[in-house]
Amino acid sequence: xxxxxxxxxxxxxxxxxxxxxxxxxxxxxxxxxxxxxxxxxxxxxxxxxxxxxxxxxxxxxxxxxxxxxxxxxxxxxxxxxxxxxxxxxxxxxxxxxxxxxxxxxxxxxxxxxxxxxxxxxxxxxxxxxxxxxxxxxxxxxxxxxxxxxxxxxxxxxxxxxxxxxxxxxxxxxxxxxxxxxxxxxxxxxxxxxxxxxxxxxxxxxxxxxxxxxxxxxxxxxxxxxxxxxxxxxxxxxxxxxxxxxxxxxxxxxxxxxxxxxxxxxxxxxxxxxxxxxxxxxxxxxxxxxxxxxxxxxxxxxxxxxxxxxxxxxxxxxxxxxxxxxxxxxxxxxxxxxxxxxxxxxxxxxxxxxxxxxxxxxxxxxxxxxxxxxxxxxxxxxxxxxxxxxxxxxxxxxxxxxxxxxxxxxxxxxxxxxxxxxxxxxxxxxxxxxxxxxxxxxx
Amino acid sequence: xxxxxxxxxxxxxxxxxxxxxxxxxxxxxxxxxxxxxxxxxxxxxxxxxxxxxxxxxxxxxxxxxxxxxxxxxxxxxxxxxxxxxxxxxxxxxxxxxxxxxxxxxxxxxxxxxxxxxxxxxxxxxxxxxxxxxxxxxxxxxxxxxxxxxxxxxxxxxxxxxxxxxxxxxxxxxxxxxxxxxxxxxxxxxxxxxxxxxxxxxxxxxxxxxxxxxxxxxxxxxxxxxxxxxxxxxxxxxxxxxxxxxxxxxxxxxxxxxxxxxxxxxxxxxxxxxxxxxxxxxxxxxxxxxxxxxxxxxxxxxxxxxxx
Numbered sequence: 210x211x212x213x214x215x216x217x218x219x220x221x222x223x224x225x226x227x228x229x230x231x232x233x234x235x236x237x238x239x240x241x242x243x244x245x246x247x248x249x250x251x252x253x254x255x256x257x258x259x260x261x262x263x264x265x266x267x268x269x270x271x272x273x274x275x276x277x278x279x280x281x282x283x284x285x286x287x288x289x290x291x292x293x294x295x296x297x298x299x300x301x302x303x304x305x306x307x308x309x310x311x312x313x314x315x316x317x318x319x320x321x322x323x324x325x326x327x328x329x330x331x332x333x334x335x336x337x338x339x340x341x342x343x344x345x346x347x348x349x350x351x352x353x354x355x356x357x358x359x360x361x362x363x364x365x366x367x368x369x370x371x372x373x374x375x376x377x378x379x380x381x382x383x384x385x386x387x388x389x390x391x392x393x394x395x396x397x398x399x400x401x402x403x404x405x406x407x408x409x410x411x412x413x414x415x416x417x418x419x420x421x422x423x424x425x426x427x428x429x430x431x432x433x434x435x436x437x438x439x440x441x442x443x444x445x446x447x448x449x450x451x452x453x454x455x456x457x458x459x460x461x462x463x464x465x466x467x468x469x470x471x472x473x474x475x476x477x478x479x480x481x482x483x484x485x486x487x488x489x490x491x492x493x494x495x496x497x498x499x500x501x502x503x504x505x506x507x508x509x510x511x512x513x514x515x516x517x518x519x520x521x522x523x524x525x526x527x528x529x530x531x532x533x534x535x536x537x538x539x540x541x542x543x544x545x546x547x548x549x550x551x552x553x554x555x556x557x558x559x560x561x562x563x564x565x566x567x568x569x570x571x572x573x574x575x576x577x578x579x580x581x582x583x584x585x586x587x588x589x590x591x592x593x594x595x596x597x598x599x600x601x602x603x604x605x606x607x608x609x610x611x612x613x614x615x616x617x618x619x620x621x622x623x624x625x626x627x628x629x630x631x632x633x634x635x636x637x638x639x640x641x642x643x644x645x646x647x648x649x650x651x
Numbered sequence: 652x653x654x655x656x657x658x659x660x661x662x663x664x665x666x667x668x669x670x671x672x673x674x675x676x677x678x679x680x681x682x683x684x685x686x687x688x689x690x691x692x693x694x695x696x697x698x699x700x701x702x703x704x705x706x707x708x709x710x711x712x713x714x715x716x717x718x719x720x721x722x723x724x725x726x727x728x729x730x731x732x733x734x735x736x737x738x739x740x741x742x743x744x745x746x747x748x749x750x751x752x753x754x755x756x757x758x759x760x761x762x763x764x765x766x767x768x769x770x771x772x773x774x775x776x777x778x779x780x781x782x783x784x785x786x787x788x789x790x791x792x793x794x795x796x797x798x799x800x801x802x803x804x805x806x807x808x809x810x811x812x813x814x815x816x817x818x819x820x821x822x823x824x825x826x827x828x829x830x831x832x833x834x835x836x837x838x839x840x841x842x843x844x845x846x847x848x849x850x851x852x853x854x855x856x857x858x859x860x861x862x863x864x865x866x867x868x869x870x871x872x873x874x875x876x877x878x879x880x881x882x883x884x885x886x887x888x889x890x891x892x893x894x895x896x897x898x899x900x901x902x903x904x905x906x907x908x909x910x911x912x913x914x915x916x917x918x919x920x921x922x923x924x925x926x927x928x929x930x931x932x933x934x935x936x937x938x939x940x941x942x943x944x945x946x947x948x949x950x951x952x953x954x955x956x957x958x
Binding site for chain 2: 287623
């Protein structure tokens with residue numbers, strides 16, 4: 210009797226003890242992201258690799274829709290205290306995230322987890338977009354791209370224009386001559402189109418020429434910043450584009466990329482400015498002509514050229530979780546920055562590898578010789594060490610400000626306003642948004 | 652003992668009452684709970700939010716009185732957005748109601764395959780607004796729209812809704828009205844079938860032309876349907892056309908198709924300015940209450956219910 214009783218205790222005891230020790234459940238790390246389709250598959254593959262590489266943590270990736278939807282899902286979850294550990298947020302949401310009080314800055318996370326990261330081995334133009342004013346990294350860059358200029362090589366040949374350099378930019382005036390030749394010879398109905406006009410023609414134009422987009426170092430150094438896009442250089446640039454619009458050297462194809470992309474693919478325009486992520490799209494959709502890429506044009510008088518700035522999204526670590534979980538988050542972020550993962554991500558998605566080591570590794574394997582198109586963006590991004598002005602933009606209600614810029618530019622293209630009027634108006638309206646934002650966070 | 656008694660009074664009007672005092676409340680409880688949770692609670696939250704400036708994560712909120720409203724009404728583009736919305740909804744309602752009525756009176760006279768014709772005409776209503784938007788975009792986009800390319804090539808019209816506000820407005824009115832024609836068609840069809848044949852025949856014998864018969868007999872008898880559809884179409888164009896705007900113009904070019912509900916979404920959901928977005932929702936709600944009230948007050952008097 211006594212023996213059987215003891216035996217029962219023993220069995221029960223062992224059973225109770227086992228799950229906790231031998232079959233210890235890995236700690237779950239939740240990552241909400243906005244990557245769907247082929248990019249979603251890449252993300253899932255990378256998560257799978259991490260989970261297979263160790264047994265302590267298990268990362269669960271969930272797609273929450275597009276960028277807006279993912280950010281809103283994160284906000285709603287935080288309010289309900291059910292936030293994920295990692296949230297992917299698009300670049301215009303950076304300021305809102307930074308001030309949210311809901312985040313665990315990545316540089317602190319890495320320090321607390323005792324993971325030594327040599328931040329100088331990262332692409333500085335990518336990091337600088339997500340740093341605070343003191344130069345500390347707030348979120349981990351994930352998918353980053355920059356705009357470049359695509360051109361229809363077949364049309365250039367027909368017009369007797371030599372292919373452009375992949376590292377040395379042409380000037381805007383030269384582009385004007387090229388497009389004039391093409392339009393005058395009726396090789397194409399229009400010269401150039403541009404996607405994401407605020408990003409390519411104002412934000413990047415300003416960064417490359419080291420012109421402040423806003424005061425207070427583009428908003429990095431204070432919420433009381435004001436827009437500066439009605440400065441003479443930007444006004445001159447928009448005026449030039451408007452004169453081109455009048456003689457067909459420039460055609461307005463819409464705010465996003467779909468319209469301009471369609472015009473370029475249909476050979477209605479010879480030159481097309483868009484993100485490097487368009488390389489994959491063009492490879493797929495262009496069948497009947499040759500095309501190539503070059504850096505964005507620059508102004509003839511520019512003494513020193515700066516880096517272009519990035520677009521895309523970064524990974525924010527949200528507060529309110531346990532130390533052990535954060536250790537796992539840190540391990541995961543470290544794993545994602547490894548050469549293998551960065552090369553895999555770059556090759557599959559076209560977004561930049563974020564570390565110099567991954568770039569060097571790709572280079573040594575002859576990747577850039579085989580894919581010269583990929584050198585254009587990265588050369589332009591690494592052209593110079595970012596200045597306080599070219600490192601990025603840190604504006605509140607940036608989504609609204611971009612909408613305002615879009616609206617005002619459209620009124621330039623359809624002739625309702627002069628470039629000066631439109632940009633003055635954009636500054637005035639943008640500043641109202643900035644003041645409301647400042648009032649919210651003061 | 653039964654809970655409900657039926658009492659027949661001297662005027663023979665049926666009345667019922669409950670013996671239990673709590674039963675009626677219990678019976679309407681589900682409806683009250685649903686209305687409170689899904690209408691009053693969010694509406695009250697929205698009104699409170701419209702007086703606050705708060706960050707999206709809800710960690711700080713400042714009470715700012717009418718700051719959000721003041722910002723809105725000093726923004727010339729917001730006033731323009733109200734105007735655009737009114738123009739848009741009048742255009743959508745009049746196009747879809749008149750075409751719906753026209754098609755219904757034609758289909759009502761169809762001799763053969765009446766049922767098939769009717770079914771086919773109802774189909775577009777089953778199409779989601781976003782899909783309708785995409786479809787019209789494929790037809791009317793200046794770069795890849797088949798109809799747009801034809802119009803530009805053969806008619807020589809400089810059609811470009813990506814650049815010109817009026818073209819964009821025409822495009823979204825077409826896309827929004829197209830879908831709603833089917834809805835109006837169904838109600839007009841039902842209305843037309845309720846018009847007594849004898850009245851029309853009597854008028855015909857008296858020598859009234861088809862147009863006069865329609866104008867003096869059918870149309871007045873359809874007035875309740877007409878009134879109902881006006882209210883429904885205006886509400887539709889204020890709110891449900893969101894999907895069309897989102898897929899076709901995103902409020903552009905130059906804000907020329909930025910109707911109120913789209914601006915609420917842009918500022919609140921994408922831009923995360925909750926205070927302003929809430930204030931806009933309150934303005935939108937007030938506007939729609941006002942319009943519906945005016946319709947009931949002035950238009951309904953002219954409506955003849957009962958045949």
